[in-house]
Structures are given as C-alpha cells and as structure tokens.
Amino acid sequence: MAEEQAGDAVPAAQKGSWTAFIKSIASFSGDLSSLTAPPFILSPVSLTEFPAYWCERPALFSDIANARNAEDRSRRVLRWFISTLKGQYTSRNESMGSEKKPLNPVLGELFYGIWPDADGRGETTLVVEQVSHHPPITAYYIENASKKLSLRGHSAQKTTFSSGSIIVKQIGHALLTVGLPDGGKEEFLITLPRLRIDGLWYGSPYIELAETSYIQSSSGWLSTIEYKGRGYFSGKSHTFKAVLASSSGRSHTYEGQWDTVSKDVRTGEVFTDVTSAKEEVTVRALEEQGDWESRKLWKDVSRGIREGDFEAASTAKSKIENEQRQRRRDEAAEGTTWKLKHFVHEDSDPTYERLGKLFKANPPTEDMYVFLCNAPKFDGSA
Structure with a gap:
C-alpha cells in the first residue's frame, strides 16, 4: 500500500520539510504527541470528532x-464494533490519499451530533468533550434512549517511534450498557487496539491495527480480537480474527478484513460488510454552533x-494554541482550574475492574469520565 502511493501525502514543495519531520520523529525519545506536525500532513478534522465513528x-x-x-447480543456487539474500525482507521486514506494527523483538540472543546433512527422513532445522540490537553484525553457519551443503549468512554494516545513506524498505544476504554426487556441490563467492556502507522519513509502513511483487543460481556461471553496486517492470516492488509466464546467453552470464529468484508468461519456467511456508504453524523449549522464547538473553533484552520x-x-x-497557553497561564495566576462541562473525572472505574477480571485486563484498573445526565446535549456555549 505504502509503496503504491509513495509521496501522495507530501506536496513537492514540502518534501524537505517532510524529511526533516521524519528525522525529528526518529531521533525523539519521548511521546510524539508533543511534536508539531507540518500543516500539510494535518487532517482538517479535530480529534473530538472521532467518537462519531462509533455510530457511522x-x-x-x-x-x-x-x-x-x-x-x-454479544455477536451483534462484536459485529457493530468491527464495523466501526474502517471509519476510525482508514477513511482518511480513501478521502485524502493517506493517513493524516487529526487536529489536537484544546481543553474544553466540544462536539455534538445525532443520527436519526431509520424508523423515525428515535435517534442516537453524541456528546464529546476534550477533558484534558496534556495529556490529550477525549471523553464521549453516545445514547439511543428509545433502544435503551448507551456508550460512554474516553481515549488518549501514547505515541512512540520504532523500526520505521509510529506505534500508538491507545489508552482508555468504552463501556456499552444495554437495557433488557426484563428491566435489567447487560454491560460490555470494550478495550482498544494498538495502532502502527507505516509508510512514513514513502511519504504516504497508513494505519494497521496490531495486537489484541477485547469485548467482555457481564453475561460471560468474551470476544477476543486479534489484528494482523499484510502477510499474516490472509496475506492482506487490515485483517482480523475474532473468537466469541462463553465460559462454558461454546465459541464462534470470524475473520476477514475489517475495512471490507469478514465471514463466519464455520458457516461461510458474511459477518461484516462495510463496503457500502456510511451515514455521516448530523451537526448544527456552523453559524448556530458555540465558539467551543470543534467545527467552528477550527474553521479557519480546516479551510x-x-x-x-x-x-x-x-x-x-x-492563534488558537497561543490563546490556550495564555488561558492556562491566567488560570495558574488566579489559582483556578478549567471546569468540565459534561463530564466528571473518577480515579477508578468499578465496572472496568469487575469485567476486566474475567479476562485479566491489562492494566487491571483505569480511570473514567462520568457523563452528567442532565447536561444539555446541544448547548454549544462554554
């Protein structure tokens, strides 16, 4: 892939700048997220919009x-999860020719969206807030009240350089809660895969998922998802193999490409197919958005x-970054801290710990951001 698209990401006038940037990455020993990327490798989209991929x-x-x-239920959750990966990790290659670095959100940045239900009886809503800038942490809450479904989570990245690739360890998790007909609920702990960004030396970066992620249900069913790139299971990029198993030993296996089609290994039936068009999130018109909403905040940069x-x-x-630095200096001088709008931070997540013990999650505990249920979902003021 990288060889075939060599140089696509780098304008001719910027090749020297790109080479210098790659050299700076290769010699840097800390977290790469602190480095400033050249504008031509930036995506016009802020990282706060990325949780929308969960529901495209x-x-x-x-x-x-x-x-x-x-x-x-565990099978459907796995199918939905696999179907979210294409948008999150390959959509920029399709629309821009190569992977791009998303805009690093500012503390307090907001993103709101909805997807109306096809039957017209409800909608899925999305609330995203940048809850930390150093390190960058994005918290999100997705809900379809009519279906009794909710997803809350947060994500951060620790980025390093190794053997010619950028390695991204995704920090955080998601918790899906499903309301049941009997009034009870089932919970699903979702961990996040690691990323490997290849194709850097060719000037055409692309993402491969690596290692293993898990979806643990409170019912006992566990999905173990192993990711490989070209030359492993199928000899193709973006391959995965998922085993859905119960504590009693009953299991199902699915494999294929997470950016196109996968199948049930036993029956040969299609399990996921993301070759059709996705459904873009609906947001308010730019002139109706608050100053802290992503698309309005970054509109001049994106343009x-x-x-x-x-x-x-x-x-x-x-200009945006300097304003943020000044805001932090003012807060330090006044002895104040930024107050989050939609989320409250907790040092530990009891549900993560409870479900994580079922598959020996690493790390054994994580923090969480609790969504304030009474928060106005489409109030863009700050």
Whole structure:
C-alpha cells in the first residue's frame, strides 16, 4: 500500500520539510504527541470528532437491542464494533490519499451530533468533550434512549517511534450498557487496539491495527480480537480474527478484513460488510454552533488545509494554541482550574475492574469520565 502511493501525502514543495519531520520523529525519545506536525500532513478534522465513528453505521448500533439472548447480543456487539474500525482507521486514506494527523483538540472543546433512527422513532445522540490537553484525553457519551443503549468512554494516545513506524498505544476504554426487556441490563467492556502507522519513509502513511483487543460481556461471553496486517492470516492488509466464546467453552470464529468484508468461519456467511456508504453524523449549522464547538473553533484552520493554503492554516492554528497557553497561564495566576462541562473525572472505574477480571485486563484498573445526565446535549456555549 505504502509503496503504491509513495509521496501522495507530501506536496513537492514540502518534501524537505517532510524529511526533516521524519528525522525529528526518529531521533525523539519521548511521546510524539508533543511534536508539531507540518500543516500539510494535518487532517482538517479535530480529534473530538472521532467518537462519531462509533455510530457511522447507526443501524448496527441500534440492532444490538433486537438480540434474542446473551449470545446473540454479544455477536451483534462484536459485529457493530468491527464495523466501526474502517471509519476510525482508514477513511482518511480513501478521502485524502493517506493517513493524516487529526487536529489536537484544546481543553474544553466540544462536539455534538445525532443520527436519526431509520424508523423515525428515535435517534442516537453524541456528546464529546476534550477533558484534558496534556495529556490529550477525549471523553464521549453516545445514547439511543428509545433502544435503551448507551456508550460512554474516553481515549488518549501514547505515541512512540520504532523500526520505521509510529506505534500508538491507545489508552482508555468504552463501556456499552444495554437495557433488557426484563428491566435489567447487560454491560460490555470494550478495550482498544494498538495502532502502527507505516509508510512514513514513502511519504504516504497508513494505519494497521496490531495486537489484541477485547469485548467482555457481564453475561460471560468474551470476544477476543486479534489484528494482523499484510502477510499474516490472509496475506492482506487490515485483517482480523475474532473468537466469541462463553465460559462454558461454546465459541464462534470470524475473520476477514475489517475495512471490507469478514465471514463466519464455520458457516461461510458474511459477518461484516462495510463496503457500502456510511451515514455521516448530523451537526448544527456552523453559524448556530458555540465558539467551543470543534467545527467552528477550527474553521479557519480546516479551510486552509482543504484549500492547500498551509500558511493560513498554520497562522490560524498558532492563534488558537497561543490563546490556550495564555488561558492556562491566567488560570495558574488566579489559582483556578478549567471546569468540565459534561463530564466528571473518577480515579477508578468499578465496572472496568469487575469485567476486566474475567479476562485479566491489562492494566487491571483505569480511570473514567462520568457523563452528567442532565447536561444539555446541544448547548454549544462554554
């Protein structure tokens, strides 16, 4: 993939800058997220928009509520999860020719969206808030009240350079809660895969998922998802193998490519197919958004990137970053701290610990961001 698209990410006038950037990455020993990337490798989209990828196929998300039993529910959760990966990790290659670095959100940045249900009876809503800047942490809450489904989580990244690739350890987790017909609930702990960004030396970065992630249900069913790139299970990029198993030993295996099609190994039936068009999240018009909402906050930066005016993008980006630095200095001088709008931080997550013990999660505990249920979901003021 990288060889075939060599140089696609780097304009001819920027090749020297790209080479210097790669050399700086290779010689840097800390977390790469602190480095400033050249504007031409930036995505015009802030990282706060990324939780929308969880529901770009909202029918699969809402379909979890139609499960017949715990086994069927875990199968539908796995199918939905696998179907979210393409948007999260390969959509920029398709739309921009290579992987791009998302804009690093500022503390307090917000993103709101909805997906109306196909039957017109409800909708799935999304609330995202940048809850930390150093390190960058994004918290999100997704809900379909009519289907009794909710997803809350947070994500951060620790980025290093190794053997010519950027290695991204995703920190955080998601917790899916499903309301059951009998009034009870089932919970699913979702851990996040590691990323490997290859193709750097060719100027055409792309993402491969690596290692293993898990989906542990409170019913006992566990999905173990192993990711490999070209040359492993199928000799193709973006391959995975998932085993859905119960504590009694009953299991199902699914494998294929998470960016196209996968199948049930036993029956040969299609398990996931993400080759059709996704459903974009609906957001308010730019003029109706608050100043802290992502698309309004970054509009001048995004315009510069999309139009190839990297000088204008860099100037607008520096203005936002300098304002943030000044805000932090003012808070330090006043002895105050930034107050989160939609989330409250907790040092530990009891549900993570309870479900994590079932598959020996590493780390054994994590913190969490609790969504304030009474928070206005589409109030963009700060």
